[in-house]
Amino acid sequence: MEKIIRIGTRDSRLAVWQASQVKAMLEIQGCVCELVKVKSEGDLDLVTPLYAMGVQGVFTKTLDAYLLSNKIDVAVHSMKDVPTQLAQGIATAAVLKRANYKDLFVYKNEHVLEKYFYSDVDEQRIAEGVIATGSVRRKAALLNKFPKIRVENLRGNVQTRMQKLMNNDWDAAIFAAAGLERLDERPAYAIEIDWMLPAPAQGAIAVVCREEDVEVKEICAPLNDQDTMLSVNNERDFLKTLMGGCSTPVSALAQVENNKLKFSGNIIALDGSEILEIEKEVDLRDATEVGIGCAQELLANGADKIVEQIRSINK
Ligand SMILES: NCc1[nH]cc(CCC(=O)O)c1CC(=O)O
The missing domain is CATH 3.40.190.10 (Periplasmic binding protein-like II)
Structure with missing residues (x-):
């Protein structure tokens, strides 16, 4: 019998739409798929602000557990909700072409x-x-x-x-x-809001799978958009190098244009009193570590103080 790819998703309308998109793309390749809808903590608690829920990956950890216990084969997430550090044993199988990031x-x-x-x-x-x-x-x-x-x-x-x-x-x-x-x-x-830089990976959809699942990785590979992958990886590296957290006042946008990667990022004090911004444009060949470099530069220019402030408030 042909393998059925079980696609895990949260059960919000947006999440189900995104998972259905992945299902349709896989079906075009001839795969047989089914959606598995799961409630996550992030959806059950509609009152507590996300930053007060204290854990990373409120939207993703239920689906991580489903993947690791082999109840599903892939999970589909809004990539901006995925912690910069993926759970142990989970890998990115594809990032779909980014939609409106604004x-x-x-x-x-x-x-x-x-x-x-x-x-x-x-x-x-x-x-x-x-x-x-x-x-x-x-x-x-x-x-x-x-x-x-x-x-x-x-x-x-x-x-x-x-x-x-x-x-x-x-x-x-x-x-x-x-x-x-x-x-x-x-x-x-x-x-x-043209002046507002988006959250790292806003507008991008990630397909994740079990780290060792070579077959599923191969099946999902054609869904990957290289420019989006390179952009969001740099944006997420920027966030990770600065803060590592998920709900933080860090914004970043990388865009591929004319064989260059244009990167913009910032970190803002929680009360808005201070902003540190950076912009860089590099050749695509040298574009794998722009996010890290920009974060390091900001940290050396005072972002460390903003980060410290945010950490002390979140404690
Ligand atoms: N944190 C919630 C969330 N996660 C992804 C999206 C929208 C889709 C996207 O940004 O890719 C939203 C809603 C919002 O921020 O208004």
């Missing part, structure tokens, strides 16, 4: 755009209002640009968060554009 500002009343988008630096420094996000990275970036605003905690899946935005008196909430676009739920009242 963060999206979703508002209810377009009058707020004046304040947040069509204002100059002086106006931004004094702008007041409330924006909702559960992400420490987005919070730090918003406070860095708009130091007088209040950032409200917001968690849950796409639908829950959208509902909460409608029910509250907030100016806006921030979403990953990729998540909304995959579900065909990007509202008309939304604008991409």
Whole structure:
């Protein structure tokens, strides 16, 4: 009998959409697949901010256990939710071509755009209002640009968060554009935040498998997009070298263009009071350690102090 590839996924709509995408790609290659839907801790607790849940990989560790106990053959994740250090025995089998990597500002009343988008630096420094996000990275970036605003905690899946935005008196909430676009739920009242660097690997989908499963690795290899893989590896190395954590105010974006890798990264103090940024462009041939190099350079230029501050607060 032909091998059936068991594809593990969380059971949120976004996760199931992403896993179905992988299933369809494998089926085009002639594979027989089935989806195995699993609840993860990250989905069960919709109140605690992610950074307070204290463990890495809240979204991934249930599926890691399923892989290691041979209940599934691959697991599909939003790559930005995957800890930079994969669990022992787990390997990346493929990274799909990246979708929209940007963060999206979703508002209810377009009058707020004046304040947040069509204002100059002086106006931004004094702008007041409330924006909702559960992400420490987005919070730090918003406070860095708009130091007088209040950032409200917001968690849950796409639908829950959208509902909460409608029910509250907030100016806006921030979403990953990729998540909304995959579900065909990007509202008309939304604008991409061009100045905000994304989370490392935002918009990329990872397929992981058992480290020693050569057969599954071979089957998944054609799904891999080399440019995306190189980019997100550098972004994740940047994060790992700086902090190692998952919910941290670290942003990074690497892009392949004209045989070059363009890398941008930053780390921001949790309260937005300080930002350290770096940009580099290197030949593709020398592009495997840009993320590490940029992180080391930032650490030598003061990022170590921000990292220390974040560690002491998270303790
Ligand atoms: N941490 C939650 C999460 N993980 C991946 C996505 C969206 C898809 C992606 O970024 O690839 C989201 C939602 C969001 O940040 O709004």
